[in-house]
Amino acid sequence: MADGIRVLSLSAWFGSQRVLRNVFVNIAPNEVTAIIGPSGCGKSTFIRCLNRMHEVVPGARADGRVLLNGEDVYAPGTDPVTIRRRIGMVFQKPNPFPTMSVFDNVAAGLRLAGVRNRAALHEAVERALGQAALWDEVKDSLGKSGASLSGGQQQRLCIARALAVGPEVLLMDEPSSALDPIATAKIEELILELKKDLMVVIVTHNMQQAARVADATGFFLLGELVEFARTREIFTSPRDKRTEDYITGRFG
């Protein structure tokens, strides 16, 4: 059953501009997969297609099939809301709900899903904050505003918020690009830890980061998936000339 994400002929548009071209890829379960490529190549669009966040932008549409453990995310009649509960997302800029406390931030997704039981909420919030390696830092200030944390803590709060609903996949769009090196290291450590429980797909423009955390890496260029392979292979013996140019810093 857990056979990961299979993407079949995925294309995406903003209005009439085509930003993804016939992407085929198999993303393995219980692995970290990195998406790299120059900016504007469609990395964000690609992962936003996986949990149907792409279509919330006016004029944006996608075409193709995305099988999450065998089920087509784009099957007619599929509610994007249920897909987004199964595939969580963390954004580039930490975006906690500033009017909510730390606790309420993490509980937000569960409350949206209709969980009202206080004990269950407490348990889930503690577990998610633990998974996000934030529990020890905030356990005495769960009532504080989510916006009062440091940038790195805010991002881990957002990770906890996404984890609380128990997703099968966590998508991360350059989750540490707004953070300092120490906060970045914490997030990377966390990703390696999370891998035990769920799939992680991380977009990064930092190739060292991809090399450090990812088992498999895909390289995008101009909306095309140029190469997808084991991370080590991508960085040591890329098959495509364009991948080689990119990782050796000849462009991008």
Place this chain on the structure above:
Amino acid sequence: MERLAPAGAGAAPSRLLPGAASASARSAVSGDRLFRALLRAVGLGFVLVMLAMIAALAIAAWPAIRQFGWGFVVESNWDPVQESFGALPFIYGTLLSSILALLIAVPLGLGAAIYLAELAPAWIRPPVGFLIELLAAVPSVVYGLWGIFVLAPLLRSWVQPFLGATLGWLPLFQGPPYGVGMLAAGIILAIMVVPFIATVSRDVLLAVPSQQREAALALGATGWETTRVAVLRYGRSGLIGAILLGLGRALGETMAVTMVIGNRPEIAASLFAPGYTMASVIANEFTEATSDLYLAALIEVALLLLVITVVVNALARLLVWSVGGPVKTVRE
């Protein structure tokens, strides 16, 4: 800064003042200072004008203040012949008609704002927004005439009989249907206040960063849940500000209310009954106030109205401003 400018030879000043050429850095700094002093003077000037106004009103109202003391605000007789003045009916009328207006205008205004900011297709937004703003530009005497010739007859022959028949067990909806009265005033005020609430709220909602909406959507929120959890909550202090702005306007509105409220200084439980507001009594009776005490009493009403509206507006401004900065997204 004085020491840095010559030593840094261009680099330091331009770092301090992005976009300013090094040669003009010094004059830009002093221009900045001048500008700030000017703004401070203007700001202080407004405060002084306001204080002077309150003081002038207080002095002119002094005979009434001395004569009636607190009785002026808690008593409800208003008898120019006997020269005995209690302003409670006007205070009551002003507050009740404004609250009534808000009860009607807040759902309408917020609904319109949510529609315009969150739901409406992009091409609908400018024309509808423009129409709503246009409503704010209609002179209030026109609203008043409309109230007399359209709204009051409508209330008299349809709405009030219906309310009396269905909700007549409430004291609020008892008594003869006159048409003109507190209900008509509340409705007219609501119509006049909706554009303010709707446009300010719309701008508050549009200022909510899209990352907040995406955060909620990515958690599996539906469209309405996203509006509720991410958008309305984020903008709530701005929305309260918008409502208080509307309230400030309702409190001070004179012409249209005077034309439809019935102008009788009584405190009645029924919304069908005529009432009177502070602004209306000043407008109606100022020219007939022959004695000094009568005049002073009217001026004291003005003073009370000013104080109430200043407090409400100050609250509104504070809340609208605070919405600009409650959020620290990334703190490093």
